[in-house]
Amino acid sequence: MGLVAVTSVFSDAYGEECFTREVVMADSDKGNILDLNLDRRGFIKGCTAVATALGVSDALIPRMVEAASSAQRPPVIWLHFQECTGCTESLLRSSHPDIGRLILEIISLDYHETVMAGSGYQAEKSLHDTLEKYAGQFLCVVEGAIPTKDNGIYCQIAGRTAVDILAEVAPKAAAVIAIGSCSSFGGIQAAAPNPTGAVGVRDLVSGTPVINIPGCPPNPVSFMGTVLHYLTFKRLPPTDNLGRPLFAYGRRNHDQCERRAHFDEGRFAEEFGDHGHLNGYCLYKVGCKGPGTFANCPTARFNDVGVWPVSVGHGCIGCTEPEFWDTMTPFYERLPDVKLPGGLVSDVDGAGKTVLGLTAAAVGLHAAVGAVKRMAQCKCSGNDSEEEV
Amino acid sequence: MSYETVRVWSWLLRVYHWALVVSITALAITGWYVNAPWTGTTLEGVASMPVLAMRNVHFAAGYLFTGALLIRIYLFLFGNRFEKLGDLLPVTGRNLRNLFSTALYYLYLSPTKEERMGHNVLAGMSYLLTMLVAVFQLISGFFLLYPESSFWQGLGGAIFSSQQQGRFVHHILMWYFLFFALIHVYLVIWNEIKAPEGLISSIFSGRKFKENEN
Numbered sequence: 001m002g003l004v005a006v007t008s009v010f011s012d013a014y015g016e017e018c019f020t021r022e023v024v025m026a027d028s029d030k031g032n033i034l035d036l037n038l039d040r041r042g043f044i045k046g047c048t049a050v051a052t053a054l055g056v057s058d059a060l061i062p063r064m065v066e067a068a069s070s071a072q073r074p075p076v077i078w079l080h081f082q083e084c085t086g087c088t089e090s091l092l093r094s095s096h097p098d099i100g101r102l103i104l105e106i107i108s109l110d111y112h113e114t115v116m117a118g119s120g121y122q123a124e125k126s127l128h129d130t131l132e133k134y135a136g137q138f139l140c141v142v143e144g145a146i147p148t149k150d151n152g153i154y155c156q157i158a159g160r161t162a163v164d165i166l167a168e169v170a171p172k173a174a175a176v177i178a179i180g181s182c183s184s185f186g187g188i189q190a191a192a193p194n195p196t197g198a199v200g201v202r203d204l205v206s207g208t209p210v211i212n213i214p215g216c217p218p219n220p221v222s223f224m225g226t227v228l229h230y231l232t233f234k235r236l237p238p239t240d241n242l243g244r245p246l247f248a249y250g251r252r253n254h255d256q257c258e259r260r261a262h263f264d265e266g267r268f269a270e271e272f273g274d275h276g277h278l279n280g281y282c283l284y285k286v287g288c289k290g291p292g293t294f295a296n297c298p299t300a301r302f303n304d305v306g307v308w309p310v311s312v313g314h315g316c317i318g319c320t321e322p323e324f325w326d327t328m329t330p331f332y333e334r335l336p337d338v339k340l341p342g343g344l345v346s347d348v349d350g351a352g353k354t355v356l357g358l359t360a361a362a363v364g365l366h367a368a369v370g371a372v373k374r375m376a377q378c379k380c381s382g383n384d385s386e387e388e389v
Numbered sequence: 390m391s392y393e394t395v396r397v398w399s400w401l402l403r404v405y406h407w408a409l410v411v412s413i414t415a416l417a418i419t420g421w422y423v424n425a426p427w428t429g430t431t432l433e434g435v436a437s438m439p440v441l442a443m444r445n446v447h448f449a450a451g452y453l454f455t456g457a458l459l460i461r462i463y464l465f466l467f468g469n470r471f472e473k474l475g476d477l478l479p480v481t482g483r484n485l486r487n488l489f490s491t492a493l494y495y496l497y498l499s500p501t502k503e504e505r506m507g508h509n510v511l512a513g514m515s516y517l518l519t520m521l522v523a524v525f526q527l528i529s530g531f532f533l534l535y536p537e538s539s540f541w542q543g544l545g546g547a548i549f550s551s552q553q554q555g556r557f558v559h560h561i562l563m564w565y566f567l568f569f570a571l572i573h574v575y576l577v578i579w580n581e582i583k584a585p586e587g588l589i590s591s592i593f594s595g596r597k598f599k600e601n602e603n
């Protein structure tokens with residue numbers, strides 16, 4: 001199943017009307033022509049946007065365009081496990097279609113449960129054909145966490161567990177791309193108490209290179225950059241120690257944020273809706289997690305309209321980081337709470353003050369006991385007390 | 390009663406001690422500020438950069454703290470006989486006896502303790518623990534300070550997994566130092582009152598007083 005098939009899938013699945021609207025919205029040169037194929041201008045625009053995100057020289061753009069338009073598009077098997085399909089949605093339904101269409105243009109999506117036409121037996125057949133025919137060549141994209149508890153029964157497709165499917169597909173893939181925080185680090189499924197034992201791909205797959213594109217959802221540009229890098233240079237881009245490509249996750253949001261000058265200057269929104277908030281001051285005090293979050297949100301931005309949360313007045317919630325549901329909450333506080341014995345939960349400073357207060361009380365008690373003992377000794381032993389003490 | 394003076398603390402150890410005092414004080418104050426800046430302004434176009442300045446003081450103090458820590462590690466290995474690790478670790482019979490006698494003495498259960506010119510083993514152990522905590526404080530600090538250094542991200546990432554976790558640990562460990570400072574200062578004053586060795590002056594002069602036997 002190649003691009004043509006995918007085209008028909010789209011018209012099948014969403015109907016022509018919906019599709020026409022998309023083309024009009026796209027302000028395409030071709031006007032209302034019903035054509036999912038990206039025109040050359042859109043194609044090059046998409047490649048250029050991705051090259052910018054990758055930070056490569058514009059001299060390389062022709063090479064990328066060439067790689068992206070080569071006849072041999074790598075087959076892709078897209079596995080959905082414990083997820084909400086938000087990553088697919090954000091990827092394919094961007095308001096400006098260049099990136100979304102570019103993806104369909106340059107890869108051959110052989111198995112994708114959301115957009116493929118086939119179902120049941122047909123779908124499984126397509127999966128196995130690709131596995132056999134393109135062993136060692138296809139890209140495997142994983143969306144969603146993999147539950148490992150109780151033999152993985154909490155996520156099954158066609159009667160097989162996610163653990164099984166991944167164990168069959170991943171070793172045959174040229175590389176695995178984990179898209180979204182769930183397949184990268186477990187995501188919300190893995191949040192305490194992690195009832196299904198959900199883990200990310202890297203916890204299960206070894207031997208095949210795995211790259212993580214975390215985010216909830218990740219920016220389509222980060223995914224596309226990784227794919228185009230792979231097509232152009234025949235290898236995955238360099239990553240950090242969490243397996244995230246450095247071109248997208250090499251800097252912290254805080255270090256690229258347009259409100260950073262307000263931070264350095266001590267101008268803060270103290271609460272939502274106050275003077276500082278209305279004037280676009282730094283959101284640090286209302287819990288912005290930009291200082292601990294590696295991502296390209298302030299530079300790549302979202303929805304093709306140049307925004308990211310902080311630019312519209314909400315702090316970053318740190319969705320690209322491991323265990324973000326456990327460590328970035330409460331979302332409107334600076335630090336997570338501490339769990340104390342007996343099921344008590346407190347903020348760090350509250351707990352710290354209590355411990356310090358109790359210590360001060362213990363110190364006072366110790367000093368008092370010493371003083372009383374000393375007085376008692378003075379009374380009993382009279383003159384030689386000095387020697388004793 | 391006559392006393393003799395004994396040279397106990399080398400100049401390097403005293404430098405270490407005071408560098409630690411200065412750096413921890415500065416780090417706690419500026420660190421607290423950076424976590425929850427208590428100045429808020431709506432003035433624009435003044436460029437006084439208070440948060441930036443506080444962070445810079447914090448980083449400078451962090452380097453002082455690192456230097457102090459390195460000195461202490463050096464002295465644990467190559468210092469004089471009162472400063473070396475062997476004098477504090479409760480692994481020899483002599484040190485274990487000192488540990489128990491000190492504990493009883495501190496609990497008012499015994500009127501005297503085994504005399505020791507350097508650290509008593511209980512104090513020595515608490516300093517060792519503090520140095521261990523300091524190592525983690527230092528790693529988490531540099532992990533946060535150098536987000537684009539692969540060395541610190543690799544090391545810090547392996548220990549704390551994410552920057553947010555590193556920051557959380559960094560903040561909790563600050564409370565350890567406040568806790569330690571409170572107990573340390575109290576026990577030093579308590580010992581100063583109870584015993585004639587001159588504990589407080591020793592950290593300035595390096596000398597302690599020892600009672601002559603006869």
Ligand code: SF4
Nearest residue numbers: 254257282283288290
């Ligand atoms: S809004 Fe967030 S990311 Fe931006 S400067 Fe403030 S704390 Fe940093």
Ligand code: SF4
Nearest residue numbers: 295297316317318319
């Ligand atoms: S701004 Fe923060 S929470 Fe939002 S997408 Fe970027 S990393 Fe995730």
